[in-house]
Amino acid sequence: MSSKFFENPIIKWVEYRLPIFSFIDHSVGSGYPTPKNLNYWWNFGSLAGVVLAIMVATGIVLAMSYTAHVDYAFESVERIMRDVNYGWLLRYIHMNGGSMFFILVYIHMFRGMYFGSYKEPRELLWIIGVLILLAMMATAFMGYVLPWGQMSFWGATVITNLFSAIPLVGDAIVTWLWGGFSVDNPTLNRFFSLHYLMPFVIFALVFVHLWALHVHKSNNPVGVDIKGPQDTIPFHPYYTIKDAFGLGVFMLFFMFFVFFAPNFFGEPDNYIKANSLVTPPHIVPEWYFLPFYAILRAVPDIWFISAKLGGVIAMFASILVLMLLPWLDRSKVRSARFRPVYRQLFWVFVLDCFILGWVGANSPDAVFHGIPFLWIGQTGTAYYFAHILIIIPLISILEKPKTPPESISAAVTQAAE
Amino acid sequence: MSDTATPTATPDDKTRRDFLLLSTATVGAVGTALAVWPLVDSMNPAADTLALSTTEVDLEPIAEGQSITVVWQGKPVFVRHRTAAEIKAAEAVGLGDLVDPETDKDRVQKPKWLIMVGVCTHLGCIPLGQKANDPKGEFGGWFCPCHGSHYDTSGRIRKGPAPKNLPVPAYTYLTDTTIKIG
Ligand code: HEM
Ligand code: FES
Numbered sequence: 001m002s003s004k005f006f007e008n009p010i011i012k013w014v015e016y017r018l019p020i021f022s023f024i025d026h027s028v029g030s031g032y033p034t035p036k037n038l039n040y041w042w043n044f045g046s047l048a049g050v051v052l053a054i055m056v057a058t059g060i061v062l063a064m065s066y067t068a069h070v071d072y073a074f075e076s077v078e079r080i081m082r083d084v085n086y087g088w089l090l091r092y093i094h095m096n097g098g099s100m101f102f103i104l105v106y107i108h109m110f111r112g113m114y115f116g117s118y119k120e121p122r123e124l125l126w127i128i129g130v131l132i133l134l135a136m137m138a139t140a141f142m143g144y145v146l147p148w149g150q151m152s153f154w155g156a157t158v159i160t161n162l163f164s165a166i167p168l169v170g171d172a173i174v175t176w177l178w179g180g181f182s183v184d185n186p187t188l189n190r191f192f193s194l195h196y197l198m199p200f201v202i203f204a205l206v207f208v209h210l211w212a213l214h215v216h217k218s219n220n221p222v223g224v225d226i227k228g229p230q231d232t233i234p235f236h237p238y239y240t241i242k243d244a245f246g247l248g249v250f251m252l253f254f255m256f257f258v259f260f261a262p263n264f265f266g267e268p269d270n271y272i273k274a275n276s277l278v279t280p281p282h283i284v285p286e287w288y289f290l291p292f293y294a295i296l297r298a299v300p301d302i303w304f305i306s307a308k309l310g311g312v313i314a315m316f317a318s319i320l321v322l323m324l325l326p327w328l329d330r331s332k333v334r335s336a337r338f339r340p341v342y343r344q345l346f347w348v349f350v351l352d353c354f355i356l357g358w359v360g361a362n363s364p365d366a367v368f369h370g371i372p373f374l375w376i377g378q379t380g381t382a383y384y385f386a387h388i389l390i391i392i393p394l395i396s397i398l399e400k401p402k403t404p405p406e407s408i409s410a411a412v413t414q415a416a417e
Numbered sequence: 418m419s420d421t422a423t424p425t426a427t428p429d430d431k432t433r434r435d436f437l438l439l440s441t442a443t444v445g446a447v448g449t450a451l452a453v454w455p456l457v458d459s460m461n462p463a464a465d466t467l468a469l470s471t472t473e474v475d476l477e478p479i480a481e482g483q484s485i486t487v488v489w490q491g492k493p494v495f496v497r498h499r500t501a502a503e504i505k506a507a508e509a510v511g512l513g514d515l516v517d518p519e520t521d522k523d524r525v526q527k528p529k530w531l532i533m534v535g536v537c538t539h540l541g542c543i544p545l546g547q548k549a550n551d552p553k554g555e556f557g558g559w560f561c562p563c564h565g566s567h568y569d570t571s572g573r574i575r576k577g578p579a580p581k582n583l584p585v586p587a588y589t590y591l592t593d594t595t596i597k598i599g
Binding site: 279282 | 457460461462463466470486488490491492493536539540541542543562563564565578580
């Protein structure tokens with residue numbers, strides 16, 4: 001923001017009492033110095049923020065026409081689709097927005113893994129990110145239950161039953177989660193309450209995430225620290241405009257689904273009202289949970305740990321283990337551009353995540369060209385953990401990285417030559 | 418030192434202060450924990466939910482070899498009028514062959530009537546096998562399509578990821594042909 005702006009008497013009056021304008025300026029304005037070499041992979045954080053705002057806005061109006069009761073929930077969503085003005089639009093934006101949110105956040109996280117953004121001094125920034133992912137998963141899971149279709153009901157049944165794997169207290173915990181003896185009206189009510197709450201928890205986490213970001217500023221494609229003003233440009237107008245352009249492109253993608261393929265990410269079974277006496281033949285979670293669902297089902301009985309408990313542990317561990325990345329990766333070089341071995345194995349890991357997703361979408365007793373999906377899932381799960389717990393630490397010690405450029409500006413001028 | 422507000426600390430004094438600080442903090446922590454309990458417990462089944470916890474079933478109309486499903490506490494309960502062959506098959510199994518060892522006798526009050534909660538002990542799907550043309554699995558009882566668990570004619574888990582037998586609810590015979598579940 002220009003100094004002229006700060007000389008305005010009203011602005012000055014407010015600033016003296018609450019320095020909110022300089023706070024904004026230092027967060028996303030001309031007063032925030034940003035590495036000058038950020039590429040489009042750095043757009044995804046702000047895009048996720050926009051989607052969060054869209055989810056809250058559409059969610060609040062949907063909640064005005066939604067009824068959280070087993071006898072009316074399904075009908076109230078159908079009424080939103082048919083009778084409420086623009087209800088179909090709001091619901092399709094909210095429904096597809098959930099999928100968009102996960103696409104953006106997964107890309108955002110892979111970006112962090114490729115460019116080593118989790119490394120010192122951004123460990124907490126990364127850990128808060130993983131917490132945001134967990135909070136998003138809880139929010140999306142409970143949101144999916146609200147329309148009270150067959151997948152809502154059976155997804156909720158299968159996932160809440162996971163907790164019964166906990167020794168001794170498991171069954172008591174499940175009864176407590178349900179507020180009864182099966183997924184029923186008390187469950188739907190509390191899920192609505194929590195689904196409304198969680199986005200605001202996510203907001204708070206995002207705030208802390210950005211707070212940590214602004215202490216040491218963004219990482220960048222070459223992964224070397226900002227050495228001085230020659231390495232940066234002001235956030236506004238340079239990155240506000242780049243983010244705005246990215247938003248335009250993303251909205252085309254998002255709105256394509258909203259208007260032309262609104263049920264692309266959904267399951268047709270969820271347009272059948274929940275029936276507690278009939279399980280659909282093939283229960284699948286939303287696509288963004290598929291890799292984790294594959295991990296859940298991959299674990300066999302191991303020694304005294306039942307497959308059920310082992311699967312639950314592996315599934316939660318697959319997310320929590322990400323928090324350890326800053327310490328598992330000993331390489332001082334952040335960006336994969338200068339790490340020839342890591343760079344290739346990174347893509348193998350991405351591929352592994354896709355394979356796990358594909359396995360999660362198939363029934364475990366299904367067979368692919370003579371190979372049981374169960375085996376593919378077990379191999380994929382083993383590789384997932386091996387990549388994080390063994391491969392990353394090993395190559396961070398064994399690999400000989402190339403020498404990164406002296407500084408960001410050196411990298412930029414070199415590239416120009 | 419006598420002119421300061423705090424008298425000179427003696428070693429005794431220090432332990433007394435530590436004690437006061439610690440006990441205040443402890444009482445505060447315990448008090449907070451107690452105050453949180455009502456919030457947590459409010460999420461447990463309410464009195465009216467608990468009150469709906471029995472169901473009566475008339476067995477008269479169920480022919481031999483036929484099953485019906487009734488709802489108890491929001492869950493399906495399988496009531497099966499077993500054939501002599503099914504009873505014999507169930508009784509013939511040795512405990513050594515079972516994942517969750519239980520004799521057939523321990524699972525029924527009258528061998529003809531098998532009554533159990535029809536919820537797969539893996540992750541809660543409803544096994545198939547109630548209708549005549551349903552798949553019944555490799556052991557002629559029930560088959561859970563979700564992740565492939567096979568149950569025998571006593572509802573015991575024989576194959577697949579489920580860890581336990583289908584649970585037998587508490588029930589009593591009110592007359593020869595009616596039962597009360599719960
Ligand atoms: C973190 C952001 C959010 C995510 C990821 C999310 C996710 C979801 C998902 C996946 C559904 C199921 C859509 C369907 O299949 O129909 C849903 C439904 C719903 N959500 Fe959200 N939501 C978010 C924020 C909110 C907020 C802030 C509210 C405000 C109360 C809200 C209110 C609702 C309502 C009323 C429904 C049921 C109506 C429907 O099914 O379309 N959501 N949500
Ligand atoms: S729920 Fe029955 S096999 Fe998984």
